[in-house]
Amino acid sequence: MIDLKLLQKDFETMSKKLQRKGVDVALLEQLKVKNEALKIAKAAFETLQAAQNAMSKEFGVYKREGKDITELKARVDANKIKVAEAIEVQRDAQEALETMAMAIPNVPDDSVPDGADEADNVELKKVLTPREFTFTPKEHWELAEENGWIDFERGVKLATSRFSVSFGMGARLERALINFMLDFNRERGFDEVSVPALVNRTALEGTGQLPKFEEDLYKMDGQELFLIPTAEVPVTNLYQDEILSADELPKRMTAYTSCFRKEAGAAGRDTRGMIRQHQFHKVELVAITTPQTSEIMFEQMVNCASDILTALELPHRLVNLCTGDLGFSAAHTTDIEVWLPGQNQYREISSISNTREFQARRAKIRYKNGKKNEMVNTLNGSSLAVGRTLVAIMENYQNEDGSIDIPEVLKPYLGM
RNA sequence: GGACAAGUGGGUGAGUGGCUGAAACCACAUCCCUGCUAAGGAUGCGUACGGGUAACUGUACCGAGAGUUCGAAUCUCUCCUUGUCCA
Known part of the structure; x- marks a missing residue:
């Protein structure tokens, strides 16, 4: 608020x-x-x-x-x-x-560029150079089907459109990525937590998904419970209505969860493949800090996510979101976009936001600053969206014969 | 699913209609004493919103909501949670 x-x-x-x-x-x-x-x-x-x-x-x-x-x-x-x-x-x-x-969005920082939509986002820097292909790189859905990693039709059979099933190495790679990311984040000082995938209305109001975006949430029939659209909701709300002591800050957490989104506003976008699914895996970073230290934390979180991609040797770039693309709760956001050679473009794979006091005020998360109780700053970011990382691996690591190499850092996680 | 019991401040826990925003103890903070690794004393110590430069002060909050009453932590109802027992 x-x-x-x-x-x-x-x-x-x-x-x-x-x-x-x-x-x-x-x-x-x-x-x-x-x-x-x-x-x-x-x-x-x-x-x-x-x-x-x-x-x-x-x-x-x-x-x-x-x-x-x-x-x-x-x-x-x-x-x-x-x-x-x-x-x-x-x-x-x-x-x-x-x-x-409750329906008013957060105040954007002065550093946020003006703009209407994602086309007006400002590139901050590029990391790693996309590889030169001697053949025409394929898109991930083609590779996924060829290798038997992902079955889009069976996902639809089990649920509805925008659901998929991973098989064999595809499924194992997802699991390896989750473990790799969690370990990576833990080494950077983020404590792992495991949280409910269902949350109540208060939690969603605390982080800003409600009351405004109810149409994008899956709601339990006859109960005030919703499937989480991101781990940011349960993890940030862990400290809802609490007064933390200054010496327990910053709190740094990482969590793996499935995320569920109706994608109500995305009809017709990314209908093919696993870029935009109703259910997807994500490893999330959440930090709770004092106002004075939140920007330092922000940098750390951006670096953490970017370094994971670097470790996976995936070319990516950082962009500063413009006002039109900035989310409801964010004061400013850096998106990380990974290079997809099959699509021949950078696509969002992570989004790191500083919400400053916006969520803290809603969720009543305070800390003792001397004698006074003050609002904390909350930050969140993906590190990373697992499905999209798998997409990036498929497209960047593909060979001419359609086979896919495995990133070095993941081999230990696959018994290789 | 059924029966009973309980939910009070950071913790333990008193409090069955007004003198209770809440005793006492513990924890914590500051100071004093003492002097040696442990003890004694004093004071302070919930949250939110409003007024005041400030000292201070008003209102609300004792799981949540509703009710009875001039007045509710205390009585009634509903819900939630926890515990115990039974299926």
């Missing part, structure tokens, strides 16, 4: 920044009005309630002293009605404010 106090204090600056994310000024003005209305409503209620409390205390004294309470009772009864009205007003004001505020 955005900082409403700051919006109140410096409306100009904040609204300008949010307008870059396409937030309507009129909406922000309404939000400001609602915030003020809530303050007034609260003050009104509290004054009445204070009177009520005082009279109730007096009531006790009267009874003890055996005084007549008729007059006092009349006063207290009259005030009670006013209190009830005031609390109603306050509750409505609170609800109206929250509904609106």
